[in-house]
Amino acid sequence: MKFHIVTIFPDFFHGPLDYGIVRRAREAGLIDIRIHDLRAFTHDKHQTVDDRPFGGGEGMVLKPEPVFACVDTLGFAPRAERITGNARQSVVLLSAQGRRFDQRLAAELATLDEIALICGRYEGVDERVNTALADREISIGDYVLSGGELGAAVILDTVTRLLPRALGNEASSQQESFTAENTPNAAPSAADSTCSSGGLLDYPHFTRPAEFRGIPIPEVLLSGDHEKIRRWRRRSALAKTLRNRPDLLNDATLGKEDRRLLDEIRDELQDDIGIVETPGIPFAKKP
Numbered sequence: 001m002k003f004h005i006v007t008i009f010p011d012f013f014h015g016p017l018d019y020g021i022v023r024r025a026r027e028a029g030l031i032d033i034r035i036h037d038l039r040a041f042t043h044d045k046h047q048t049v050d051d052r053p054f055g056g057g058e059g060m061v062l063k064p065e066p067v068f069a070c071v072d073t074l075g076f077a078p079r080a081e082r083i084t085g086n087a088r089q090s091v092v093l094l095s096a097q098g099r100r101f102d103q104r105l106a107a108e109l110a111t112l113d114e115i116a117l118i119c120g121r122y123e124g125v126d127e128r129v130n131t132a133l134a135d136r137e138i139s140i141g142d143y144v145l146s147g148g149e150l151g152a153a154v155i156l157d158t159v160t161r162l163l164p165r166a167l168g169n170e171a172s173s174q175q176e177s178f179t180a181e182n183t184p185n186a187a188p189s190a191a192d193s194t195c196s197s198g199g200l201l202d203y204p205h206f207t208r209p210a211e212f213r214g215i216p217i218p219e220v221l222l223s224g225d226h227e228k229i230r231r232w233r234r235r236s237a238l239a240k241t242l243r244n245r246p247d248l249l250n251d252a253t254l255g256k257e258d259r260r261l262l263d264e265i266r267d268e269l270q271d272d273i274g275i276v277e278t279p280g281i282p283f284a285k286k287p
């Protein structure tokens with residue numbers, strides 16, 4: 001896969017892309033990352049990339065000319081073809097007003113061949129970049145950053161680790177938080193004593209020593225009984241999701257056993273932390 005990053009701070013990416021899975025994927029030829037300095041596509045001596053907003057208001061707005069000029073050199077298919085899926089490419093505008101980035105969207109992007117990530121700055125980007133050039137507008141969360149560079153690094157890392165052969169064990173991506181069983185580009189389930197997350201948060205992990213500062217690991221993890229371990233992990237994942245991100249339960253892949261476990265967990269937790277019933281997930285009521 002080829003990534004293009006359009007930014008006014010190209011040096012920002014010298015660090016984040018040189019470590020871990022992204023570095024190994026680059027060295028293995030799985031991904032190709034090109035950084036494009038937006039100022040190189042300006043035509044004035046000051047290399048101006050921003051201007052005051054029409055209608056007044058605070059801040060400066062990233063101008064459309066250098067953004068369009070940069071992306072035009074990348075050889076992407078027309079926007080209409082990218083939107084319809086006829087081209088396995090995407091031009092992404094990083095923006096606080098965009099669709100919230102999640103694991104499902106990352107998996108969609110991982111099926112493409114080429115992605116351009118436009119890093120917004122200042123008060124925003126001229127809206128014509130969004131409506132006439134980009135085919136996706138993405139935000140990495142419900143907060144405001146100084147620019148899109150951090151968001152671009154997050155998306156690149158998340159998408160890269162979903163690519164075939166990027167991880168040492170491809171099944172591990174199926175056992176992580178947020179990963180649904182029907183996620184595009186997902187590796188076939190190959191877990192032994194583990195369980196796929198099915199859209200839940202991941203289960204807790206423990207390693208040696210078996211006891212640390214008087215805190216032992218759960219005995220079931222030492223039992224050698226794979227089925228008991230699987231059930232414990234699934235129950236733990238359900239409990240953590242219910243406690244920290246109950247909204248995920250609405251779209252998670254849940255079976256009868258899961259719903260029974262949720263009833264038990266809710267009964268155990270509601271007195272302690274006041275859990276309320278999650279919309280779309282019915283719970284048995286206490287008599």
